[in-house]
Amino acid sequence: MILVAADVPFLTNFRMAYSKENKRAYAIFISHLPKDKKAFQKSFHTLGFVDTILHAKRMKYLVLLTAGELDDACPTDTIHSLYERLPNTRAIVELHGQGHAYTPNFLKLAQTWFDMYL
Numbered sequence: 439m440i441l442v443a444a445d446v447p448f449l450t451n452f453r454m455a456y457s458k459e460n461k462r463a464y465a466i467f468i469s470h471l472p473k474d475k476k477a478f479q480k481s482f483h484t485l486g487f488v489d490t491i492l493h494a495k496r497m498k499y500l501v502l503l504t505a506g507e508l509d510d511a512c513p514t515d516t517i518h519s520l521y522e523r524l525p526n527t528r529a530i531v532e533l534h535g536q537g538h539a540y541t542p543n544f545l546k547l548a549q550t551w552f553d554m555y556l
Contacts, residue, residue, distance in 0.1 A: 441555055443502040443548035445541050446509055450490045451516040453482060463511040463538075494523035501528045502551040504544055506536035527555075 448463065455464035471481045486492040501524050505517040514532060521530045531547055 439555060440499040441502075441552055442497070442499050443544070443551050445504050445544040445548075446506055446512045446538065447490060447503060447517060447520065448512050449488050450512070451519045452485045452489050452491075454516050454519060455513065458513065460510060462513075490520050491523060494520055495525060497524055498526060500526060500551075500555055502548060503528070503530045504541055504547065505530060505532045506538060506541070507532055507534045508537040511538035 452464065452467065455461060456468055458464075461468050467485065472478050501521075503517055503521055505514040506512070507514060518530065521528060529551070533541060533543070
């Protein structure tokens with residue numbers, strides 16, 4: 439059995455990140471998008487090769503995600519949008535009061551996740 443545990447996943451839902459006033463870490467990609475409308479739309483298709491949203495339906499694995507309540511680099515709503523699209527057993531833990539940072543408790547969460555299913 440394959441299990442996945444992802445602590446505050448990045449590269450998730452570029453379209454949602456684009457619509458935000460504060461694009462933070464996503465600005466690296468978004469700032470290079472073409473101004474031409476047709477080329478701009480095609481860019482989102484190309485970004486789909488790395489956007490987790492577009493791969494979620496193929497994730498036949500059991501997935502644990504974390505999201506930091508105050509994380510503006512990997513916004514909580516983008517992570518929740520990934521969670522909602524995952525087809526199998528999944529869990530999301532929102533860490534209240536946490537911004538974008540390494541999550542020491544993630545190791546314990548992931549170990550528990552693996553212990554439950556392996």
